[in-house]
Amino acid sequence: MDPARIQTLIETGLPGAQVEVSGDDGVHFEATVVAGQFAGKLPLARHRLVYATLGELMGGAIHALALKTLTPEEAAARQR
Template sequence: MDSSTVQDLIQRGMPEAKVEVNGPDGVHFEALVVSPAFAGKLPLARHRMVYATLGELMGGEIHALSLRTLTPDEAQRQ
């Protein structure tokens, strides 16, 4: 598994999102996902939306995924 594959999977599941994934060791990844679909959702719900795009890979080929999930407005303020 590599960062670009994880990024592609998230992007396919959330086509309106901007996605950046890093993970040089191939099992631990960090992702920034910016999506208007996150508006009004708590962090746990946002993370579940991203995890849903990865399905059974979570806990298997993807050992760990650290997420930052932001709306476009939140991303612009940072």
């Protein structure tokens, strides 16, 4: 599994999301996902939305995925 494929899957599952994925060993990855769909949701619910875009790959081809999930407003505030 490569980071670009994971990025594409997340972007497809969460239209409009801004996604950055990294990982060098092919099974452990880190992703930052900025999506309007996260508004009003707790971190666990946000992570579940991302995991749902990856389906059966989680726990299989993707052994671990560390997530940072932000709304566009939260992302903008971090850049100030």
